[in-house]
Amino acid sequence: MSNDSQVIDLFVIGGGINGAGVARDAAGRGLSVVLCExxxxxxxxxxxSGKLVHGGLRYLEYYEFRLVREALIEREVLMNAAPHIIWPMRFVLPHSPQDRPAWLVRLGLFLYDNLGGRRKLPGTRTLDLRRDPEGAPLLDKYSKGFEYSDCWVDDARLVILNAVDAAEKGAEVLTRSPCVSARREDGAWTVQTRSQLTGETRIFRARCLVNCAGPWVSDFITRVAGANSARNVRLVKGSHIIVPKFWAGNNAYLVQNHDKRVIFINPYEGDKALIGTTDIAYEGRAEDVSADEAEIDYLLAAVNRYFKEQLRRSDVLHTFSGVRPLFDDGQGNPSAVTRDYVFDLDQTGGAPLLNVFGGKITTFRELAERGMHKLRPIFPDMGGDWTENAPLPGGEIANSDYESYVNLLRELHPWMPRALVHHYGRLYGARTGDLVAGATGMADLGRHFGGQLYEAEVRYLVAKEWALRPDDILFRRTKHYLHLTEAERRAFADWFNESAKAHAA
Structure with a gap:
């Protein structure tokens, strides 16, 4: 370990969407930034997450009008910034007379259409489910429904692209490198990180620390930084299941359950469906969260209440569960806890610590921007707001619709199968050319691991996107795990680990 410390403006804790968004925004303002995860x-x-950029239709029921309005405005900002990973989706909401009355649902949808200055997305329409094709997979007792707009997002790639943009603007991104200590010394922070891979310890001197540790935000404040905060997070578990897609069309469904929770049933990865989410207070370690059988049964029952094709436990291909670090506003019902975010700025000893509580994927950019506003007195010479009209990496296709861009890719790479063009276009957008640079045929993409996974993509992700382990590629940089057999996943992991060892040697 070197005793020399690197002096920087801003040190960001946490490589989730808020941390990556803050690092990107700050680096673009000219600050020297390090992010550790x-x-x-x-x-x-x-x-x-549920993979949605949305205003939060159900938040209207809790009178969160400001939050919904801001999220709806951000929805269009993000569509422009990353049209390759964010795209419109139509949601069918069959009306159940046993739950919310139809007039209340229609009023909520009217507000949803008009609160956020909607410009790109089509508005709500009423459906006759006995006649309209969207009603075909639903049970006959549901005769009336509504259809409204929101957006799909590849959530993990949204994080990665923010980190890539931050790095391209000068930030240093350290993955698998926890912050092991942070202490105030002489008006600044002395921060120490340790690599899980090499054991290397690094020391930084930072003028300001931003804590975006998500579920671990309070733990970092007390255990690592030795500070205090009157605010806290409430951990709420949300679980999802993945099943084979069981309806025709590209639309999604939103159904109301008996307990008035709403469940999303979304098309996923072409031939699958993503169903979620639950809302359960969680007391355990965030690292240990998983979907339990009661949650799986709950989601299956919610779907089976509405659809002709009755799902069984054996239809569940995969599950995943996450812990939402919601700002603790004292609400008893987990579904009623605000999805808004709160800042806590502690300037003890002239070494500022900005703690971020709560938030949601849709509002990450605004959160980062407002966080930097909080820090302007500390960095009076930093640049102004810039992210609202800036594309994320690969999002430079915004002047062209996505299908036109795919057609352009096919013209540029006529040797590439359409399915592979679509895969690269969706994940990498305008950066696809970097991934396949120099290739003139499929053989140039290297080893084929199954599905649409080729060696060229793997090497790109290692070189450009901090992929260090097989799961980094299969689960987060991509969703290849859903399209490979178990044997193919094992073979890929073996190859990847052997390649990493050879490279290290």
């Missing part, structure tokens, strides 16, 4: 980028909550 104890695991992989997006390994926690930020890769375990």
């Amino acid at each position: 104890k695991d992989d980028l997006a390994e926690g909550t930020s890769s375990r």
